[in-house]
Amino acid sequence: MTTATFRTPAALRRTVRGIALTYRLPAEDRARIVLSLSETAATALNAGRPVTLTATDDAGDDGAGRLTLALGLPRREDVQVMTDQLPLPGEATADGTVVWRVPLPQVTAPAAAPVTAVLPCPAAAPVGAAARRNGDADLALLEEELRAALARADLLADEHRKLKHELAETNSGVLALYVQLEERDEELRKAHGRTLRALEDALRPRPLHVDGLDLAVHYAPASDDTPTGGDLYDWFTLPDGTVHITIVDALGHGITSTRTALTVTHAVRTLALEGHPLESIVARTDDILAPFDQNVMATLLLAHLDPASGRLSLANGSHPPALLMRADGEADFLEVRGRGVGFPLPGSERILTTTLRPDDLLILYTDGLTESRRDPREGERRLVSTARRYRARPTQDVPGSIARDMLTDVLHEDDTLAMAVRFRSPTG
Missing domain, CATH: 3.30.565 (Heat Shock Protein 90)
Structure with a gap:
């Protein structure tokens, strides 16, 4: 030391x-x-x-x-x-x-x-020549150290460039893979949606052609990710020629609510074809389904329409009222009190009866059409003005046109179903 x-x-x-x-x-x-x-x-x-x-x-x-x-x-x-x-x-x-x-x-x-x-x-x-020699030696050593530091810096810079290049290539590869996965995921979502939509369309009733009536329907799911929902309809002709229409809105979204809506519509169809009175069908549907599934809950609107006379009968189970748009532009909501399937004391409290005149338009719908805003009453007022705006269009265009106008600037998304029935009389 x-x-x-x-x-x-x-x-x-x-x-x-x-x-x-x-x-x-x-x-x-x-x-x-x-x-x-x-x-x-x-x-x-x-x-x-x-x-x-x-x-x-x-x-x-x-x-x-x-x-x-x-x-x-x-x-x-x-x-x-x-x-x-x-x-x-x-x-x-x-x-x-x-x-x-x-x-x-x-x-x-x-x-x-x-x-x-x-x-x-x-x-x-040291002084004189010795001092100069020492200074020269120190300078030479200092230059050597500087060159070593520069060489080290150059090496690090080169390694940094290589790492940046490798990172850029890796990021490019990851990005390309991410894009491929996104595209594949989008294709799978679309294929899944098409499959479910095709299945749901297969479960919906066939188009109904009745002399004296024009019928059209529009359905839109809450989102493309859940193309099935609890909004469903059914229509068919009873043995006496009366047209039966069912509008169902099952609780929830997706496949589970679709299954509930199908169960309800099938039960209603069976009871109607068996000849049960319209005023009893909502309550009897609940009686039939409750022992098998206590979680079933749905609102429904039932209509019987005589295409010869225009006589209309309505039963309601907690469902939004039908809108009757007269040929002269007068509008009226056909209010019927009642409670739906799965609700306490289910059933329609009465049957509302009225008569359609030539070119009258009946609008049946689910609450997704009028409750997309905070105030359902506002939705009903908008529905009247929208239906009045489009009532003169061909019947097949009316439900879709109404839905597009009603569902602009919505506060929350919901399944939506709208149906238009125009009475023309058998000779119209």
Whole structure:
């Protein structure tokens, strides 16, 4: 172990560089240790306070050679740099000393005592030609260290460019894969939607052609992701020629509500074809289904229309009222109180009867048409004005036109069904 005292930064740098050269440290490591000790000692030396440097070489815990440099500062306040942020981090001790432990390269150690050889002697500083030689040597070493630092920087920059290129290629590949997955997912959603829509269309009744009546229907699911829903209709002709119409709105969305709506419409069809009175069908439907599924809940509107006379009868189970749009533009909601299937005390409280005149238009619908806004009464007023606007159009265009106008700027999405029935009389 050898210790020397320094009063100038140049002498300290020259000595540290000499030690690094003696132990054959690479130029990059040599630059790091010189800069680290110079920055740490700068405050004290610039203030005229000397520092001490102690150098030792020994073997570390793993048996490899190690150079230890301990920089002694006159005051602890002289350590103003963050030792862990130096080019070569050091360890500050309690007595104000900063220690660096540098692994030595795997080369043969110097035969003589290298530390003693490079630490300055008490003699005066070199002057004249010797000083110039020392300055030239220091400059050459400094240039070598700078070249090593630049080479290291160039290497890091090149590696950085390669990593950026690899990252860009990886991101491009990931993006392409993501696009492919999105496209495939979209195709699967569309195929799934087409399959469900085809299945639902297959479950809906066939078009009904009756002399004296024009019938048209429009259905739209709450979203494309759930193309099936609980809004369903049924129409058929009874043995006496009367047209029976059922509008059902089952609780919920998706396949479960579709199953509920189908169950209700099939039960209603069976009861109607068996000849049960219209006023009893809502209650009897609940009686039939309750023992099998207590979760069934649906609103429904039932209509019997005589195509010969225009006589209309309505039964209601918690469903929005039908809208009758007369040929002269007069509008009237056909209100019938009642409670739906799965509700307490299900059944229609009465039967509403009226007569359609030639070119009268009957609009049957589910609540998704009028309750897309916050106020259902507002929806009913909009329905009247919209139906009046489109009533003169061909019957097959009326339900879709009404739905498109009613469902602009909705607050919440819901399944929607609209049906138009125009009475023309058998000779119309």
